[in-house]
Amino acid sequence: xxxxRPTLIEAxxxxxLIRDFEDNVQAQFEQGRIPGFVHLYAGQEASAVGVCxxxxxxxxxxxxxxxxxxxxxxxxxxTGMMKEIFGREGGLCRGKGGSMHIADLDKxxxxxxxxxxxxxxxxxxxxxxxxxxxxxxVAVSFTGDGGSNQGTTFEAMNLAVVxxxxxxxxxxxxxxxxxxxxxxxxxxxxxxxxxxxxxxPAKAVDGRDFFAVFEAAREAIERARTGGGPSAIEVxxxxxxxxxxxxxxxxxxxxELERVRADDPLRLFxxxxxxxxxxxxxxxxxxxxxxxxxxxxxxxxxxxxPVPSEDELTTDVYVSY
Amino acid sequence: xxRKTYRQAINEALDCEMARDDTVIVIGEDIAGGAGGSGxxxxxxxxxxxxxxxxxxxxxxRVIDTPITESAIMGAAAGAASTGLRPVxxxxxxxxxxxxxxxxxxxAAKFRYMFGGKARTPLVIRSMIGAGMSAAAQHSQALHPIFxxxxxxxxxxxxxxxxxxxxxxxAIRDDDPVIFLEHKALYDTxxxxxxxxxAIPFGEAEFVTEGDDVTIVAxxxxxxxxxxxxxxxxRDGIEVxxxxxxxxxxxxxxxxxESVERTGRLxxxxxxxxxxxxxxxxxxxxxxxxxxxxxxxxxxVTPPHTxxxxxxxxxxxYLPSNERIAAAVRSVLGETVPAE
Numbered sequence: 001x002x003x004x005r006p007t008l009i010e011a012x013x014x015x016x017l018i019r020d021f022e023d024n025v026q027a028q029f030e031q032g033r034i035p036g037f038v039h040l041y042a043g044q045e046a047s048a049v050g051v052c053x054x055x056x057x058x059x060x061x062x063x064x065x066x067x068x069x070x071x072x073x074x075x076x077x078x079t080g081m082m083k084e085i086f087g088r089e090g091g092l093c094r095g096k097g098g099s100m101h102i103a104d105l106d107k108x109x110x111x112x113x114x115x116x117x118x119x120x121x122x123x124x125x126x127x128x129x130x131x132x133x134x135x136x137x138v139a140v141s142f143t144g145d146g147g148s149n150q151g152t153t154f155e156a157m158n159l160a161v162v163x164x165x166x167x168x169x170x171x172x173x174x175x176x177x178x179x180x181x182x183x184x185x186x187x188x189x190x191x192x193x194x195x196x197x198x199x200x201p202a203k204a205v206d207g208r209d210f211f212a213v214f215e216a217a218r219e220a221i222e223r224a225r226t227g228g229g230p231s232a233i234e235v236x237x238x239x240x241x242x243x244x245x246x247x248x249x250x251x252x253x254x255x256e257l258e259r260v261r262a263d264d265p266l267r268l269f270x271x272x273x274x275x276x277x278x279x280x281x282x283x284x285x286x287x288x289x290x291x292x293x294x295x296x297x298x299x300x301x302x303x304x305x306p307v308p309s310e311d312e313l314t315t316d317v318y319v320s321y
Numbered sequence: 322x323x324r325k326t327y328r329q330a331i332n333e334a335l336d337c338e339m340a341r342d343d344t345v346i347v348i349g350e351d352i353a354g355g356a357g358g359s360g361x362x363x364x365x366x367x368x369x370x371x372x373x374x375x376x377x378x379x380x381x382x383r384v385i386d387t388p389i390t391e392s393a394i395m396g397a398a399a400g401a402a403s404t405g406l407r408p409v410x411x412x413x414x415x416x417x418x419x420x421x422x423x424x425x426x427x428x429a430a431k432f433r434y435m436f437g438g439k440a441r442t443p444l445v446i447r448s449m450i451g452a453g454m455s456a457a458a459q460h461s462q463a464l465h466p467i468f469x470x471x472x473x474x475x476x477x478x479x480x481x482x483x484x485x486x487x488x489x490x491x492a493i494r495d496d497d498p499v500i501f502l503e504h505k506a507l508y509d510t511x512x513x514x515x516x517x518x519x520a521i522p523f524g525e526a527e528f529v530t531e532g533d534d535v536t537i538v539a540x541x542x543x544x545x546x547x548x549x550x551x552x553x554x555x556r557d558g559i560e561v562x563x564x565x566x567x568x569x570x571x572x573x574x575x576x577x578x579e580s581v582e583r584t585g586r587l588x589x590x591x592x593x594x595x596x597x598x599x600x601x602x603x604x605x606x607x608x609x610x611x612x613x614x615x616x617x618x619x620x621x622v623t624p625p626h627t628x629x630x631x632x633x634x635x636x637x638x639y640l641p642s643n644e645r646i647a648a649a650v651r652s653v654l655g656e657t658v659p660a661e
Contacts, residue, residue: 060404094437103436110403111436115427121396122428128397129404132346132382139400152423155393162388316438317472319496 003214008279011053011210013287015045015266018069020295021078022241025068025085025099028299029245035087038099041069043240046265047172048073050213051140051233054221060108060126060139062119064172065100067112070142076104082298088305095308096316116177117150119143120169124156127165127230138166138224146177148191157198157230166224168217169195169232172207174239179251195232207237208265211272238263322513330482330514331371331447331503334489335409337518339379342407345493347372348385348398349411349447356386367411369449369508391417395424395446399498402444403432407493414456415448415464415502429498430473444498445489450478451542451592452640453506458628461636463592465540466599468500469569475499475523476570480544482512484567487521494520504542524571528580532560535650536580538603539565539590543641547590550646561650569599577603578611585616586653590641595623620649 003011022042029038041048044066052061052073063070071081076092084091085099092104103111110126113119123141130137147153148171160167171191175182188194196202201223205212213235220231238260242249249257273279325333339345353376354363366373376384387394391412398410412418418425425446432440452461468476475497479485485503492499529544530551539547544565551561562580566573581587587607589600600621607619622641630636 062400092437093435093439096437097435101435103432103440105403105436105439110400111432113428115423118396118423118428121393121424122400122403124393125397125400125402125408126404128346128348128385128401129406132344132401132406152392152396155390156396159387159390159393159397163385316434318475319433319441 005279007053008273009283009287011049011214012269012284013291014049014053014073015210015269016287016291017078017294018042018045018048018072019266020291021068021072021081024295024299026241026245033303034085036098036100038085038245039066039243040241040245041066043260043265044069044172044174044207044237046210046213046269047170047207047235047237048142050210051170051217053214054217055108055138055140057106057108058135059137060110060123062110062123062126062139062141063112064119064142064144064147065112065114065116066144067100067102071102071104071109071112074109075107076102076109078294079298079301080104082302083305086302086305087307088302089308090305094312096312117143117147117152120147120153120156124160124165124167127160127167128163130166131163136225138168138221140168140170142170142172144177145171145173145175145182145186145191148194149177149186154198157195157200157232160230161199164229167230168220168224169230171195171232171234173234173236176239176243178243179247181251190234192232192234195234200230200232202232202234204234204236207235208263208268210265210269237265322515324511325482325514326508327479327482327485327503327510328369328371328508330486331489332373332375333514334486334493335372335375336378338490338493339375339383341518343383344405345407345409346383346385346401347375347409347411348387348394350387350389350394350413352411353381353384353386356381368413369411369503372411391421392424395421396428398444398446399424399429399442402429402442402498403440407443409445409447409493412446412448414460415450416459416462418448418464425474425498426471430471433497434473441496442498443496445492445501446499447501447503449505450502451504451506452629452636453542455631455633455636457631461629463541465502465569466593466597466602469599470597473498474570475568477501477523477568478541479503479567480507480541480565482510482514484521484527486514487519488567490518491520491523495523502541506542510545521567523568524573526564526566526573526576528576529563529565530561532562533583534560535562535586535588535653536577536584537561537563537588537590537646537650538577539563540569540599541592543590543592546641546643547646550643550650553643554647554650559650559654574606574610577606581607581611582614585614587615588620588622588646588649588653590622590646592624592640595621595626598623617653617655620653622646622649
């Protein structure tokens with residue numbers, strides 16, 4: 001499928017925004033300005049964006065504890081996200097969720113999920129809502145290779161097939177579940193083949209290649225929107241950083257870490273679109289500048305935002321009590 | 322008013338709300354009577370027999386049979402609740418919730434708080450608690466304290482058919498996740514239950530009997546036992562105020578404290594395990610907020626801290642008996658009670 005110029009720009013913009021967000025969050029975290037744990041998505045941008053470019057605010061996604069990229073790809077406001085990660089008032093979850101739990105229901109973003117394997121059953125529920133109400137929307141579960149081994153994920157895939165729901169299971173195989181390699185932890189040769197065993201179409205794509213992800217997602221999402229039921233996509237990608245910020249990654253070889261840099265999906269995208277004459281370098285440079293400013297502004301807004309009032313501690317436990 | 326069983330009352334609540342609001346769905350194992358078999362439709366109405374007839378009225382799109390897959394049922398119901406449906410998930414025996422705790426504790430219960438107040442999760446989880454049928458340790462637990470412990474969950478324990486209908490209607494209309502715990506020994510008990518829909522608010526205890534000598538707080542199936550004891554003691558001139566909180570979260574603390582202020586004596590009867598249970602919770606409530614009114618130590622009548630046994634005589638010994646409840650009342654009244 002030939003993408004038009006605005007779509008290519010938008011794809012690059014979202015990927016670049018994710019990368020800048022992550023690079024800056026890392027720097028802020030290392031300076032001690034961000035509390036808690038932070039798990040970076042850098043290196044996997046082509047997956048989130050390749051899928052989410054097909055989605056509207058009425059479509060749903062469920063995410064993982066490595067969720068910033070999915071939020072940005074789905075259209076969440078980066079300033080609201082940054083305030084949330086800083087634990088400030090005005091954060092998307094008013095400072096009660098933090099990095100691992102960012103949600104924006106108005107954008108169809110059902111939440112980063114700090115429980116590995118937590119979101120697939122929830123996404124199946126969102127797909128059930130869509131089907132029950134007869135809507136043309138879809139629900140996408142982003143799960144890692146680690147989450148692909150959880151029983152909840154198996155149950156969710158089976159139920160989605162049994163009920164013929166518009167659910168798409170995207171497995172981002174970044175090579176590691178925390179510090180344990182996929183060749184050790186996933187018993188099957190292929191996560192896609194395993195998903196196919198539940199009775200749904202499944203394919204594996206190279207997650208360094210935005211265009212491959214985009215095309216596989218298009219097919220799966222179209223199938224789901226037209227009543228064809230669930231499907232799975234295994235996206236093989238490279239986690240550029242450790243499991244969390246501060247992870248020394250001694251479990252990865254020096255050669256592997258060098259390859260991670262070489263396989264950067266943003267660089268590959270840029271080379272391809274300029275090489276094919278579809279976009280010019282100045283177009284992309286302009287996007288770079290726009291994203292850098294957006295993230296710098298977001299950090300400034302987050303730093304200057306007040307912390308939540310202590311009165312907020314006990315609010316929102318229940319809708320009514 | 323017509324007399325109906327607890328089972329019928331629950332079925333009527335589901336029927337009323339499904340008719341009123343087409344976003345209400347029910348989902349669970351065999352609840353449409355089993356799907357994919359070679360025999361008749363709606364054969365069971367769920368293994369509890371509670372949902373029978375609903376699939377004929379509302380169809381399989383709203384009365385959804387699932388495989389045996391508790392995590393997926395719970396997660397799908399929570400996900401559907403947070404995206405615009407009002408699912409009522411049946412999870413058969415409460416014991417089976419063990420395999421899907423994450424979806425309840427870490428997901429549904431926390432969405433609202435963790436997402437900054439913007440999420441609503443109008444989910445009802447119906448499940449069955451209690452001993453008394455020799456179903457032994459994996460089919461007999463009363464796990465309500467575990468759910469009560471989790472902020473974000475509301476926990477409902479109807480003790481009779483009238484309350485079951487009104488509380489379930491309230492649960493379905495409520496915008497929070499509600500754990501609705503039916504006691505298996507109560508399904509065939511009867512009470513007067515109106516045909517029309519009515520909602521009983523959460524957090525409002527019922528004063529089952531009124532009296533000035535001693536307060537008994539009892540939950541679920543223990544309410545009937547405590548009531549029988551209260552009637553028996555009345556013949557000896559002992560006036561019991563029996564309180565059924567009906568919901569453990571929210572808990573009507575005011576009703577309990579106000580009653581103890583008058584009676585000065587408290588007995589708590591609960592079927593949950595004693596450690597970190599409702600009896601201990603209510604004893605602590607009264608010790609911290611009503612100590613000055615106490616004329617005697619609080620008495621707690623619970624099972625021993627053991628799994629539920631199988632043999633009928635052991636199971637009978639496990640459950641709080643009328644005799645133990647009566648003995649506890651007499652002890653807080655200062656009467657000497659022979660050792661059990």
